[in-house]
Amino acid sequence: MADKDLRDDDSDEEFEGNVDDVPVEIMEPGQEIEGSNDGFDTNNGAEDPNVPYIDDSSQGFFEHAKDQAVPTVSSSPHHPHLVLSGSQDESAYLWDWLTGGKTTKIKLSGHTETITHTGFSVDGTYCATGSLDKTVKIWKVTDGSLVSSLEGPPEGISFMSWHPKGPAILAGSEDGSTWLWSGTTGQFEYLQMFLGHSGEVSCGGFSVNGRWVVTGGVDGTVRVWDPKTGKTTHLISGHPFHTDAIVTMAFSELTAGQIATGSYDKNIKISNITTGKVLHSFTGHTDTVEYVDYCKSLPLLASAGLDKEIKIWDMTKMCERLTCKGHTDGVVRVKWLEKDAGEGHLFWSCSVDKTVRLWDGRTGNAERVWSGARGTVLDICLLDKGAGVVAGEDEGSCLVFLRNGPEQEKDENNNNSNNTNNSNNNTTSDKEESKEEKLEK
Numbered sequence: 001m002a003d004k005d006l007r008d009d010d011s012d013e014e015f016e017g018n019v020d021d022v023p024v025e026i027m028e029p030g031q032e033i034e035g036s037n038d039g040f041d042t043n044n045g046a047e048d049p050n051v052p053y054i055d056d057s058s059q060g061f062f063e064h065a066k067d068q069a070v071p072t073v074s075s076s077p078h079h080p081h082l083v084l085s086g087s088q089d090e091s092a093y094l095w096d097w098l099t100g101g102k103t104t105k106i107k108l109s110g111h112t113e114t115i116t117h118t119g120f121s122v123d124g125t126y127c128a129t130g131s132l133d134k135t136v137k138i139w140k141v142t143d144g145s146l147v148s149s150l151e152g153p154p155e156g157i158s159f160m161s162w163h164p165k166g167p168a169i170l171a172g173s174e175d176g177s178t179w180l181w182s183g184t185t186g187q188f189e190y191l192q193m194f195l196g197h198s199g200e201v202s203c204g205g206f207s208v209n210g211r212w213v214v215t216g217g218v219d220g221t222v223r224v225w226d227p228k229t230g231k232t233t234h235l236i237s238g239h240p241f242h243t244d245a246i247v248t249m250a251f252s253e254l255t256a257g258q259i260a261t262g263s264y265d266k267n268i269k270i271s272n273i274t275t276g277k278v279l280h281s282f283t284g285h286t287d288t289v290e291y292v293d294y295c296k297s298l299p300l301l302a303s304a305g306l307d308k309e310i311k312i313w314d315m316t317k318m319c320e321r322l323t324c325k326g327h328t329d330g331v332v333r334v335k336w337l338e339k340d341a342g343e344g345h346l347f348w349s350c351s352v353d354k355t356v357r358l359w360d361g362r363t364g365n366a367e368r369v370w371s372g373a374r375g376t377v378l379d380i381c382l383l384d385k386g387a388g389v390v391a392g393e394d395e396g397s398c399l400v401f402l403r404n405g406p407e408q409e410k411d412e413n414n415n416n417s418n419n420t421n422n423s424n425n426n427t428t429s430d431k432e433e434s435k436e437e438k439l440e441k
Contacts, residue, residue, distance in 0.1 A: 127141050
């Protein structure tokens with residue numbers, strides 16, 4: 001989601017460098033980063049300069065043009081500290097979140113309109129950028145060199161997804177077509193085109209097993225495709241399916257063939273792509289369902305609504321489990337922690353209210369709230385082993401929010417201070433007791 005037009009804006013040429021191994025040393029919690037707020041006013045543009053600006057970020061990346069939205073951020077599956085961000089300024093950057101790009105910063109240039117989607121291949125060898133300029137570009141992660149510039153879609157790229165098992169990439173277009181390219185030869189080449197949606201293909205991807213292509217459109221339908229023939233195997237539409245544009249789609253890793261879709265119609269539909277049947281409808285949101293995501297370790301689904309609410313759905317009982325309240329404006333993303341983080345019951349959210357939050361999906365409690373963004377947080381990507389998130393926002397910055405960030409250090413310092421005071425009080429009491437004992441003697 002974005003609040004501003006993401007098309008056309010001038011971009012400035014920037015430094016291009018080479019990438020080396022990303023450093024493994026971790027910053028101390030709360031450590032000040034020199035220049036971490038470069039280019040920003042101190043009161044966040046607030047009308048009242050007496051209102052203090054609170055910045056809970058531990059690090060930031062500020063190479064994208066100021067006031068140009070950063071609608072997409074992705075983290076590498078094989079380089080724990082490497083992030084890819086794409087901007088309205090037509091540039092993308094590979095950078096390390098530990099130092100805000102001071103150690104690794106590679107500019108990926110060549111797009112002529114807003115970059116709307118980014119992502120890394122499953123083995124981390126390649127990264128991709130999709131743009132409103134109608135192209136997808138494939139880059140080598142090690143040095144940022146351009147591998148392929150993929151053309152064909154007659155209009156802007158509206159979604160993009162890597163294959164879960166190999167070097168193939170899928171992209172949808174605003175004209176209703178979907179395109180598939182394969183990179184098994186080292187160069188990415190056209191493989192298939194899928195035609196059938198009557199409007200923009202708004203979301204989609206490969207099935208978890210990689211066998212099927214699944215797309216959702218503003219025409220309110222989901223299509224399941226055979227990637228070999230380009231033919232539709234199942235069309236999910238009409239009653240009891242969505243009655244308005246589909247916005248988001250997620251694939252269950254726990255239940256084979258199951259997908260969830262969210263729509264302008266405020267509803268969530270659970271469907272089976274193997275049979276083409278609608279399994280269940282979830283109602284409760286009072287505005288567009290902007291994002292859905294399946295928990296990787298528990299039978300739960302999270303949905304983010306522009307009604308400011310996050311709902312958790314029990315996928316065993318097929319019912320609402322709880323509602324997470326706290327955001328003061330529309331919720332844009334919800335993303336569960338990965339299994340290997342060891343805390344699969346936790347998920348992150350971001351919002352138009354400029355905050356990022358971490359929630360416990362079992363209780364609905366917010367573990368913590370992070371502030372610091374100057375505008376709507378448009379996207380978040382998870383950092384290695386649940387350490388935190390990188391957030392892209394519509395004022396041009398990428399901010400790093402860590403679970404062991406400044407606020408925790410502040411709390412620890414307060415606790416240490418209290419412990420010291422208690423220790424001093426105990427010492428004073430001991431001394432007074434000693435004096436009393438001497439007087440008694």
